[in-house]
Amino acid sequence: MHLNLFAHGCGHHSAAWRAPGSAVDRLGDVTWWEDLARTAERGRFDAVFLADGQALSPTPGPSWFLEPVTALTRATTRIGLVSTISSTFWDPFHTARLSASLDHISGGRAGINVVTSMTDAEARNHGMDRLPDHEERYARAAEFIGAVTALWESWPAGSPPTAAVPVDHHGHFFDVDGPLNIPATPQGHPVLFQAGASEPGRDLAARYAEGVYAVAWDLDSARDYRMDLRRRAAEYGRDPDNLVIMPGLVTFVGATEEEARAKQRELNELLPVADSLRQLSFFVGRDTAGWALDEPVPDLPPLAEFTGPAGRYATILRILASSPNGRPTVRDLLGYLAAGGGHATFVGTPEQIADEMERWVVNGAADGFNLMPPTLPGGLDDVVDLVVPVLQERGLFRREYTADTLRGHLTSRCRHHAA
Template sequence: MTNQREMKLGAFFMVPGHHVAAWRHPNSEINSLQQLSLYKKLATTAERGLFDMIFFADGYALNEQLDTAVSQSVAVRPDPLVLLSALAAVTEKIGLTATVSTTFNEPFHVARKFASLDHISGGRAAWNVVTSSRLAEARNFNQEEHLQHTLRYERAEEFVEVAKKLWDSWEDDALILNKERAEFAAPSKVHAIYHKGTHFSVQGPLNVSRPVQGHPVVVQAGSSESGKELAAKTAEVIFTAWQTLEEAQSFYRDIKQRLTKYGRSANQLKIMPGVFPIIGKTEKEAREKQQYLRELIPEKVGVGLLSALINVDLSPYSVDGPLPSLPEVTEINGAKSRFQLIKDLAEREHLTIKQLYGRIAGARGHREIFGTASQIADQMQEWFENGAADGFNVMPPFLPDGLEDFVDQVIPELQERGLFRTEYTGSTLREHLELERPISQYAKPKVQKKNVQ
């Protein structure tokens, strides 16, 4: 236990790295993209670094531009819950966060899978709640168009509400397990939820008892207006993307203030912006690494990625010219906050399309920090101590090297400054993140003891 406030750190795994050209790096383990050996190495390395959690993003389709998507960029992505379940068996302490969309799933399945993962991992599961906005995803689920932004968030909110009811449907002390008296569980403490809403009608109860953590930790990543409201109401961690201290501070204040509306306190929601660290023994080496990766980006991939991020086809335009004039953010039915961020960046720094994709193709809108371990720590500390972050989601440019460098060089630097733990003091993710364990909404304030027949 320490009195000093400590950073929360996530290790965001995108294999073989977050940089869009990472797979071309000589050290990337391109042959193991779908094999457990690579993920096991990454997870145990992150656990050695005492990270709060590992984190997987997800998506339910290839990019729209099929040819480019498969010809020059990593197009395979194993299911994150399958990966995390396997990793639960080979790790001890680290949190396990999987992205699962609310748009094309059912709350019963999702609540049950996360409850199961929470049980088998001894309380280390977290769910990153997202909505699916890509047309290619809709087309894999019987739809010709994707759901409109507001509707997606309305559905997401109800989805999380149902999941929480299902997690609560078994009270903590519902299991009796008395062989002699033939009492398995107390029926009075197992509740049908009878949820009837706009999007879902779910009777319950769940067929898994209350998760070790009460609820698996709820993570959220949208930063649009609806995204922020959903987060303030339901999330316990926000992953977010900001380029400047001022933007991050403004977002941080905004979110923490919204919490009061829902009767929540500031420390019930941790804000963790993404950082994309390029670490060198010297600043020059870091800069060279950065440049080396940028040069590996095939032009079609850079343009395609940028097009996908802003939902505008940029292929007709010269890569050496500026972005064409873009629609207003209100006209966009996609990832609104990411769109605004990229538009602002291009205008602020007068970037050509090629410069812009060089800038965002690695971190995809997240903050690129580079330098020596000490300089990386400085940049993290600045945000952490100035009301911009409770911690960071670390996005290594390529793996496993980028993660190993962070663990071996940056973590000790943060520990020396008293900014990060030197051992795990808890065993659940909630304990790592200093989040309270929620009480079941079905638990009566004072439980009447009675004999179950």
């Protein structure tokens, strides 16, 4: 299977920065991020992925700090390096040039995760009163990807500058003459990732992406999503097997299940409730400050009536509908969302975690996972040192790298999942 590290702040749990021994004072130190990348490379992960935003994060605690494009270029030799790029705020030429430079510098290990951004606060840092509407953002993203791809391909590798050809892109959102002033990169061009959840987002991912970061609370929703994207990819004339779909995964690992659940409980007890309610307000598009913590979560409108980040909202609706003990309380929901915002959460021994990962892959719910450790570096160390060896022993994960490029890592196919 495929594994990415999604490195984020002190960890994906909203209280990770408050935990004893957290690295909250090191987030501006590039060696902190480099150490995480080296650990993921020791675990033979496909890539390390950094999110990014254009304003302060709406989530509790510190999150992004250094810009992601150049943060990890010097630390590793084999693992892929994926940076988040906003098609709403970036322009194609700068994107193509920076990412192509990273691919050359890293020897063919670069990827970009194209997002459309989420908050009006980001828009106000780029001369806009608010974000464009959802449909316009995704139309811009599709044109953006087309222009960037044309620039990446405009100067063939091994050719003199005179062989470069203009792209002459003149669309609704962008005018780009080209060519790019950097020749084609070691892997042809950087790998394109996307994280579409809405209808236009899924179409964008199916049409262009090589890797997809997904939000899925349970196996059934993950399998439905993966099957839908594979179907859409085939309709665009693509081989669905060239699309690697990696749901986010939060893991709490212990020598026993009780120890793992104690780790989860101890972090949840550090949760800043007021901040968490503000985060929930962002996720559901309404003020939750007055919600009673120990009462059931109030009714929420259907997904079709929601105009915010569709993937996270759909996950919350899924949690509310599938809770085994009836409708969860607000306090319950905050706990579910605390680590990763509603991504799949596996709690148990290394063998139990590996069992569940294998079950998802075998049953067609994932090609691998975008690991979101609840704490860093401890949550990452637990997976690399305890879970990965179990996967390797079962023949589910590589023991050594067999490729030198990120695209090479991703095209090393898993043989165990259902189509």
